[in-house]
Amino acid sequence: MRALYTLTIFLGSALLFLVEPMVAKMILPVFGGSAAVWNASVVFFQLLLLLGYAYAHISTKRLGAKTQPILHLAVVALALLALPFSLKSGYFLSPGSQPAFQVIGLLLVMVGLPFFALSAQAPLIQKWFAKTPDPSARDPYFLYSASNVGSVLALLAYPTLIEPLLPIKFQARLWTLGYVALALLTALSSLIMITRRRHDQAEEVEETADAPRPTNPQRVRWLLLAAVPASLMLGVTNYLTTNIAPVPLLWIIPLAVYLISFILAFSNRIHPNPRVLARTSTILVLPLALVLVLQLWTPMIPLAMMHLTVLFMLSWTCHLFLARSRPPESHLTEFFLWVAAGGVLGGAFNAFIAPVTFNGLVEYPIALAVAIALFQRHAMKDPKMLGKDFAVGVMAGAPVYGLTLCGPLLLNVVTVRWGETSASAVTMAIAAVLIVCCFFAIDRPVRYGLILGSVMILGPGINRLANSVIFQTRDFFGVKRVQVSGPFHILMHGSTDHGEQNMTPGHRREPLTYFNHNSPIGRFFKEFNGPKSKESVAVVGLGTGTLAAYGQTGQDWTFYEIDPDVIRIASDPRLFTYLSDCPARVHLVQGDARLELAKAPPASYDLIVLDAFNSDSIPVHLVTREAIEMYKSKLRPAGIIAFHTSNRYLDLPPVIARAGNSLSMHSIYLSMDLVSPDEEKRGWSVSRWMLMARHETDFGALGKDIIWQHMDHPKVGPIWTDDFSNVLTAFAMNGQS
Numbered sequence: 001m002r003a004l005y006t007l008t009i010f011l012g013s014a015l016l017f018l019v020e021p022m023v024a025k026m027i028l029p030v031f032g033g034s035a036a037v038w039n040a041s042v043v044f045f046q047l048l049l050l051l052g053y054a055y056a057h058i059s060t061k062r063l064g065a066k067t068q069p070i071l072h073l074a075v076v077a078l079a080l081l082a083l084p085f086s087l088k089s090g091y092f093l094s095p096g097s098q099p100a101f102q103v104i105g106l107l108l109v110m111v112g113l114p115f116f117a118l119s120a121q122a123p124l125i126q127k128w129f130a131k132t133p134d135p136s137a138r139d140p141y142f143l144y145s146a147s148n149v150g151s152v153l154a155l156l157a158y159p160t161l162i163e164p165l166l167p168i169k170f171q172a173r174l175w176t177l178g179y180v181a182l183a184l185l186t187a188l189s190s191l192i193m194i195t196r197r198r199h200d201q202a203e204e205v206e207e208t209a210d211a212p213r214p215t216n217p218q219r220v221r222w223l224l225l226a227a228v229p230a231s232l233m234l235g236v237t238n239y240l241t242t243n244i245a246p247v248p249l250l251w252i253i254p255l256a257v258y259l260i261s262f263i264l265a266f267s268n269r270i271h272p273n274p275r276v277l278a279r280t281s282t283i284l285v286l287p288l289a290l291v292l293v294l295q296l297w298t299p300m301i302p303l304a305m306m307h308l309t310v311l312f313m314l315s316w317t318c319h320l321f322l323a324r325s326r327p328p329e330s331h332l333t334e335f336f337l338w339v340a341a342g343g344v345l346g347g348a349f350n351a352f353i354a355p356v357t358f359n360g361l362v363e364y365p366i367a368l369a370v371a372i373a374l375f376q377r378h379a380m381k382d383p384k385m386l387g388k389d390f391a392v393g394v395m396a397g398a399p400v401y402g403l404t405l406c407g408p409l410l411l412n413v414v415t416v417r418w419g420e421t422s423a424s425a426v427t428m429a430i431a432a433v434l435i436v437c438c439f440f441a442i443d444r445p446v447r448y449g450l451i452l453g454s455v456m457i458l459g460p461g462i463n464r465l466a467n468s469v470i471f472q473t474r475d476f477f478g479v480k481r482v483q484v485s486g487p488f489h490i491l492m493h494g495s496t497d498h499g500e501q502n503m504t505p506g507h508r509r510e511p512l513t514y515f516n517h518n519s520p521i522g523r524f525f526k527e528f529n530g531p532k533s534k535e536s537v538a539v540v541g542l543g544t545g546t547l548a549a550y551g552q553t554g555q556d557w558t559f560y561e562i563d564p565d566v567i568r569i570a571s572d573p574r575l576f577t578y579l580s581d582c583p584a585r586v587h588l589v590q591g592d593a594r595l596e597l598a599k600a601p602p603a604s605y606d607l608i609v610l611d612a613f614n615s616d617s618i619p620v621h622l623v624t625r626e627a628i629e630m631y632k633s634k635l636r637p638a639g640i641i642a643f644h645t646s647n648r649y650l651d652l653p654p655v656i657a658r659a660g661n662s663l664s665m666h667s668i669y670l671s672m673d674l675v676s677p678d679e680e681k682r683g684w685s686v687s688r689w690m691l692m693a694r695h696e697t698d699f700g701a702l703g704k705d706i707i708w709q710h711m712d713h714p715k716v717g718p719i720w721t722d723d724f725s726n727v728l729t730a731f732a733m734n735g736q737s
Contacts, residue, residue: 026087056337060333076186100351155259228318232367289365473569501546514646527700539609540593541593561589640691642692
C-alpha cells in the first residue's frame with residue numbers, strides 16, 4: 001500500500017518537473033531566449049501550484065472521503081482534453097505589453113489545466129494515505145520527500161536524457177502517456193483509500209478536535225519560510241547566469257539545490273540541529289556579502305560554488321524550520337497551501353516586482369538579509385527583546401549606513417585626485433570595514449540583519465561608481481549598464497561585453513570589440529566595399545550599433561532588436577553615437593528577429609548579419625534549419641548570411657553548417673583568437689564569424705583566402721530544427737568570448 005502511494009506521488013511530481021523545462025523550451029523562441037522567461041515560467045508554475053493546493057485543501061474540507069476522490073478523478077480526466085500540449089504556430093510577442101505577463105498567459109493556455117490537476121496530487125495523495133490503516137499513515141509527511149525526489153530526478157533527466165534523444169513533439173506525446181499512467185495510479189489509490197480506510201471514526205474525530213488550529217503568526221512564518229528560499233533560488237539563478245557563469249541550462253542547478261533542501265528537511269532519516277544550520281548559514285553569508293559588494297565575477301567555479309552553497313544552506317535551514325513546525329495530519333492541506341503561497345510570493349517578487357522597481361539585482365541581497373533575520377528570529381530566546389534590538393540595531397548601524405551612502409562621494413573625490421586605481425583600493429577598504437561591522441554584530445539578531453542588508457543592497461552602488469557606471473537600467477531582459485573606461489563607453493550585461501566605443505573626436509566611427517577592422521567581419525566589409533558593397537543590410541541584435549560604423553551613403557541598414565532598453569541605449573548619443581554617425585539610412589525594428597524578419601518581402605537583403613550568440617541565453621530558434629531556410633528566402637542573388645559565433649561555452653559553427661548544408665548552402669569560417677596588447681588597448685577583441693551563401697563564388701576573394709575554413713564537411717552531429725535541438729551536444733569549454 002505504501003509503495004503504491006509513494007509511486008503515485010513520485011510520478012506526479014516527476015511529470016510536474018518534466019513539463020516545466022519542456023514548455024519553457026517551446027516558448028523560449030517567442031521571447032528571444034531570455035533567462036527571464038524561466039523566472040516568469042517558475043512563477044506561473046508556483047501560482048498554479050498554489051491554486052492546486054487551495055483546491056486540495058478546500059475540497060478535502062468540504063467533501064467527504066468518498067466524494068472528494070471522485071471530483072479529483074474528474075479533474076484529472078478533464079485535463080486529458082488539453083493533451084498533448086503544443087505551441088500554436090503564429091504566436092508572437094506583443095511589443096507593447098509586459099513580456100512576463102505574456103509568458104503567464106501563454107502557459108495558462110498551453111498547460112494550465114494539466115498542471116493544475118498535477119499540482120494537487122502531492123497534498124491529496126498524502127491526505128488519502130493518512131486515511132488508510134498503514135502504520136505510517138499518522139505522519140504522511142515523508143511522502144513529501146518522495147515527491148521532491150521525483151522532481152529532482154525529472155529535472156536532471158530532461159537535459160541529459162530526454163532532450164538529447166527526443167524531438168519536442170514526441171516529448172509531449174510521451175509526457176501524455178505518463179499522465180495517463182498517473183491517472184490510473186490515482187484512481188487505484190483513491191479506490192484503496194475508500195475501501196480500506198480507517199473505520200475508527202470516533203478516534204479520528206477526536207484527534208481532529210484535539211489538534212490545535214494553526215495560529216496567524218504560525219501561518220505568517222510558514223509563508224515567509226517558504227517565500228525566502230523561492231526568492232533566493234531565482235535570485236541565484238539570475239545572478240549566476242548573468243554575472244558569474246553564463247552557461248546554458250545552468251538554471252537547473254539552483255532549482256535542483258532548492259528541491260534537495262526540501263527532501264532533506266522533510267526526511268524522517270536525517271535530523272540536523274536547525275540552530276546549528278542557522279548559525280553556519282549566518283557565517284557563510286559574510287564572505288558572500290563581500291563578493292556582492294565588490295561584484296566579483298572570477299574565478300568562475302569557486303564563486304559559483306559559493307553562491308550555490310549559501311543557497312543550499314539557507315534553503316535547507318528555512319525548510320527545516322518549516323518541517324519542524326508542520327501541524328498534525330488534520331491540517332496538512334492548509335500547511336501546504338501556505339507553503340505554496342510562500343513560493344508564489346517569493347517568485348512574484350523576483351519576476352514581477354523587482355524588474356520594475358530596481359535597476360539592479362537587488363532582490364538577491366534582500367532575500368539573503370531576510371533569511372538571516374528569519375533564522376535569528378527563530379533562535380531568539382526572548383522575543384520581547386525584538387523591538388529593543390531593532391532600535392539598537394538602527395543606531396548601531398548608523399555609521400555603516402553613513403559610510404555606505406557617503407562612499408560614492410568619497411570615491412568621486414579620490415578618482416578625480418588620484419585616479420581609478422586608488423578609487424578601487426578605497427572601494428575594497430570600505431567593503432572590508434562594512435564586513436567587519438557585520439561580523440561584530442553577528443550575535444545580535446535584528447542588528448545583524450539590518451547592517452548586512454544595508455551592506456549588500458547599498459554597497460554595490462559604491463562599486464558602480466568606482467567602475468564609472470554612467471547609466472544603468474533593467475527590464476524583463478536583464479540589467480544593462482554603460483560604464484566609462486578612459487575614452488571608451490562600454491555596454492555590459494552582467495559579465496558580457498555587448499560593445500564599446502571610443503568617444504574621442506575622430507575615433508567615434510572606429511568599430512571596436514568583435515567588429516574591429518581586422519576581425520573576420522571587418523575583413524568581410526573590406527572585401528565588399530565601394531562598388532561591391534551590399535546595398536541592403538539586415539542585422540539581428542543591436543548592441544551598441546557598432547556594425548553601423550561600416551555603413552555607407554546610399555545603403556539601407558535595418559537592425560532587429562527584441563530589447564527596448566538596448567534600442568534606447570544605442571540611440572542615445574550621450575552614450576553611443578554609432579547609429580547617429582552612420583551615413584547610411586538606419587531603421588530600427590523592435591521584436592523577435594525571426595518573427596519580424598519573416599515579415600520582410602522575399603529577396604529583401606544582400607546581407608543578413610546574426611549577432612545574437614555571444615552570451616548564455618542563445619536563441620536556438622535563430623539557428624535551426626527552418627530559420628536558415630527563412631533567411632535564405634530573404635536573400636537577394638549573391639546574398640550572404642554572416643553569423644557571429646563567438647561564445648564562451650558553445651561550439652556553434654558545426655551546428656550552423658550542418659543546417660546550412662542540408663539546404664544546399666555553402667559556409668566558410670574564420671576564428672581570430674589573438675589580439676596584440678596594443679590592439680587590446682584600442683578596444684579590439686577576439687571573435688569568430690561564419691559566412692553562408694548559395695554559391696561559393698558569392699564569397700568573392702574570401703572564398704579563396706586560405707585563412708577561411710570551408711565547412712562543407714562539418715563535425716558529425718544532429719541538425720537542429722524547430723522540433724529538435726540539444727544544447728549539450730554543442731558544449732565546448734574552449735574559452736571563447
